[in-house]
Amino acid sequence: MTQNQTNQAAANPVMTLLYDKTVRSIIYQILVFGGVFLMGWYLVNNTLTNLEQQDIATGFGFLEKEAAFGISESLIQYTPESSYGRALVVGVLNTLKVSITGIILATILGTFIGIGLVSKNWLLRFLGKTYIETFRNIPLLLQLFFWYSVVTNAFPSPRNALNPIDGVFLTNRGLYLPVPAENPVWTAVLIALVAGIAGFFLLRKWALKRLEATGEVFPYLSVGLGVIVAVPLLTWLVSGAPTELNTPELTGFNFSGGLNMSPEFFTLLLGLTVYTATYIAEIVRSGIQSVPKGQNEAATSLGLKPSWVMRLIILPQALRVIIPPMTNQYLNLTKNSSLAVAIGYPDLVSISNTTMNQTGQAVEAVVIFMSIYLSISLLISLFMNWYNKRMALVER
Structure with a gap:
């Protein structure tokens, strides 16, 4: 900043702010954000206007209408009458x-x-x-x-x-x-499987802490896999073992x-x-x-x-x-x-x-x-x- 600019800034508080780097960076960011916002508003408004002129409906109300087409694969129940x-x-x-x-x-x-x-x-x-x-x-x-x-x-x-x-x-x-x-037993077996997997990770965590503390290796992989298999299997057997x-x-x-x-x-x-x-x-x-x-x-x-x-x-x-x-x-x-x-x-x-x-x-x-x-x-x-x-x- 030259001596002349310094004198002007001292006489005008606004100029003091403009010569501050932090203030200028904030102003630039506001201008950029405003420009992006105005451009986005223009594009959205222009699109809506064009769609209205062509008699094309807008909005998400169509999601509730009947689809009337089939889907070859679905994890949930679906028919052409669905939305x-x-x-x-x-x-x-x-x-x-x-x-x-x-x-x-x-x-x-x-x-x-x-x-x-x-x-x-x-x-x-x-x-x-x-x-x-x-x-x-x-x-x-x-x-x-x-x-x-x-x-x-x-x-x-x-x-x-x-x-x-x-x-x-x-x-x-x-x-x-x-x-x-279909059998309600399989729901219980699935829950048991999830529990067995959770048990495997808990066993692994314990085994690694034990290894760090004592240096002794625990075969958590074979034991954990056994838990994953055994828990659902026992649940299936106790529930009547449907086949x-x-x-x-x-x-x-x-x-x-x-x-x-x-x-x-x-x-x-x-x-x-x-x-x-x-x-x-x-x-x-x-x-x-x-x-x-x-x-x-x-x-x-x-x-x-x-x-x-x-x-x-x-x-x-x-x-x-x-x-x-x-x-x-x-x-x-x-x-x-x-x-x-x-x-x-x-x-x-x-x-x-x-x-x-x-x-x-x-x-x-x-x-x-x-x-x-x-x-x-x-x-x-x-x-x-x-x-x-x-x-x-x-x-x-």
């Missing part, structure tokens, strides 16, 4: 089903491949690199087309279905499996009853898992290699088995490097599930497109599924950030 709102709920659940299952499978597959990439066995390293370079460099959409053509052409029609196990049928219309018939099954049966040109995994769901799940696992494998590899070699050498010198070294020493330290980029891959997998529309899987985007075409409510439909994808992504980010904080080193 558009219920149809969108079906789409959200189908998206969550394939996304959550894909995240779990891709994490497992990618972790094993990532460990194989740092293995001393050259064959494992070669197979891992070949897998990654092959599937990572082919666009996901092309992979979906490829897997879909394989699934729908490699297996016979329902009348000539493969029957490898009694009650199990494999056809070009999907995999059909027997499931337990009745709902078995698929050929009626006309297709099977009815049992559980069906459609070609569309299987193709989408396979494509997302195989593609995303390539990136997860590289993340796991880099995380493992970030751990100092001295950790591995020290653990080996103490006589620990290689599997114990990896599970108890290397991976826990590598997780602090793995978790942040892994979050991005989970988000990518969830968003990539929108490619389901290309192979006919009724996910959120597919059902939203049908709703949009039938109602003409294009803006509302796009806003709905964009908001849902944003919410799902934020929930994944929140969970992973929470988990990352739990795994972070606590400084003293």
Whole structure:
């Protein structure tokens, strides 16, 4: 600030504020926010005006109207007489089903491949690199087309279905499996299974604290798996041990009853898992290699088995490097599930497109599924950030 500017500022309090960096930064932010707000208001107002001129209704009242179209897969009861709102709920659940299952499978597959990439066995390293370079460099959409053509052409029609196990049928219309018939006992068994899984994590936490305090290893993995199996099994036995099954049966040109995994769901799940696992494998590899070699050498010198070294020493330290980029891959997998529309899987985007075409409510439909994808992504980010904080080193 020159001497002349200083004299002007002293004489005028407003000028004093304008020459203050903090005040100027606040003013700039207010101006930018006001500009963005005005632009948004203009776009919304212009859109509403154009829609009104073309006699196109606006609002979300269409969600209560009858959908009048069928959906091939649904986790909840749905008929063409259901509302558009219920149809969108079906789409959200189908998206969550394939996304959550894909995240779990891709994490497992990618972790094993990532460990194989740092293995001393050259064959494992070669197979891992070949897998990654092959599937990572082919666009996901092309992979979906490829897997879909394989699934729908490699297996016979329902009348000539493969029957490898009694009650199990494999056809070009999907995999059909027997499931337990409806019985209130299975609700109790499911609750027992959840309790068993919770018991496993509590046992693991206790075993790790015991290891840190005494150095003694407790076989929590085998004992915990036993708990997961034993608790539901005992609940089933005590409740009368029902064995009745709902078995698929050929009626006309297709099977009815049992559980069906459609070609569309299987193709989408396979494509997302195989593609995303390539990136997860590289993340796991880099995380493992970030751990100092001295950790591995020290653990080996103490006589620990290689599997114990990896599970108890290397991976826990590598997780602090793995978790942040892994979050991005989970988000990518969830968003990539929108490619389901290309192979006919009724996910959120597919059902939203049908709703949009039938109602003409294009803006509302796009806003709905964009908001849902944003919410799902934020929930994944929140969970992973929470988990990352739990795994972070606590400084003293």
